[in-house]
Ligand SMILES: Nc1ncnc2c1ncn2[C@@H]1O[C@H](COP(=O)(O)OP(=O)(O)OP(=O)(O)O)[C@@H](O)[C@H]1O
């Protein structure tokens with residue numbers, strides 16, 4: 173077996189009211205991919221933040237050994253200089269800067285006069301992108317114009333540019349397309365051969381089976397069982413270690429009754445923000461019904477997010493076409509208008525559009541409630557009732573916190589997602605659009621969310637769910653639309669839909685009418 177390059181001994185990390193890491197022992201070897209798995213809030217990101225100096229010595233207890241040497245990092249820079257690079261779960265790029273500037277932030281090549289050597293900066297970046305096989309964007313592109321998936325790739329390029337010996341990937345694929353994931357795995361395998369030690373955090377179990385050499389499970393800040401070779405353990409056994417119980421039936425049985433048509437979209441088009449004459453969404457027409465779950469499949473960048481954001485009033489001046497709610501044509505000029513008409517949208521990018529990270533769970537849950545935000549609001553908020561509601565959603569969704577007044581920014585990534593979900597549930601929508609609702613959510617909570625969506629549909633809500641996880645789309649939807657290059661290219665009933673058929677349309681291998 174190869175050399176142990178990283179050893180963490182008896183790590184304890186406490187936050188007010190939470191012991192996030194409770195005597196964790198952890199070791200990883202050169203040239204291996206060690207998967208770190210566990211439910212939301214188990215402590216995975218915290219452990220890696222201790223390693224990366226985000227939680228500097230001595231804000232934790234225990235020892236970190238790198239290549240046998242006891243190290244104490246007082247800053248993230250010190251960790252980086254020791255060969256530790258971390259790709260964090262939440263994107264940390266600067267939207268206004270270019271891809272190249274983001275990758276080489278603080279390390280930009282300069283010329284003799286001390287000015288930035290743009291040519292070298294861009295060519296170094298191009299080399300990196302080539303190495304990664306990225307052709308979808310250029311070094312000079314502004315990050316803010318990239319989709320979440322592409323931004324994630326910039327993060328990966330950035331970490332690789334530091335030639336890390338220990339590379340931590342915290343849910344790196346949560347926003348990547350299948351092609352990008354394949355690309356990433358190719359790079360990971362290459363780095364493995366170069367002897368890089370990788371710690372890989374993910375909630376996607378199939379992915380872990382595919383890429384990891386060994387796996388270790390964290391639950392409530394403690395490791396459960398030993399580090400185990402991936403070939404010596406089944407997925408069910410891993411999941412059982414994670415949640416402390418067996419999970420059967422992921423998806424609720426589809427016994428749904430379709431009600432009346434509640435949403436109709438006719439010939440919706442969205443202009444491209446930069447390219448005049450180009451469209452992000454082209455002539456999209458579809459309907460959603462009460463009591464039904466409508467899935468929208470497609471590759472990243474197919475225009476799904478643009479379609480639903482346009483319906484939600486995100487870009488009224490760039491949006492053309494008609495939206496009807498309950499048969500009436502409505503004019504949505506802003507998200508507040510959409511909410512007024514009973515439409516809710518759970519966005520894919522929780523950091524940019526979703527959460528007020530500096531505010532409490534209670535604040536974040538109640539901010540979008542229809543009566544408080546609506547222009548017709550009578551403005552009376554019953555504080556006790558509101559608290560009871562927040563408590564209800566926290567319990568229902570299993571948000572891991574000791575207090576609904578906790579600041580959302582202190583929750584684990586998956587738990588932040590649950591808070592946004594709770595907010596929209598609290599708003600009581602008629603039409604609930606969810607863009608990648610289970611991204612970053614652990615398997616136990618996923619099942620809870622599936623049950624919840626099923627129940628909402630049963631109560632007569634029309635659910636529209638974008639998801640890049642095909643098993644989820646197939647398992648949950650009554651009908652499935654497939655988008656490609658801004659257009660709806662296929663529609664399937666639950667019975668007709670197969671993974672292969674959806675992929676054929678999503679990739680353009682098959683086209684309607686051919
Ligand atoms: N800055 C912070 N302040 C207070 N508590 C925190 C902070 N960061 C994390 N915690 C708490 O520590 C625990 C572990 O969180 P962590 O982010 O490590 O979970 P995780 O395993 O990465 O979960 P996820 O899969 O949801 O990302 C949680 O209870 C979380 O609320």
Ligand SMILES: [Mg+2]
Pocket residue numbers: 216217218261342584585586
């Ligand atoms: Mg995390």
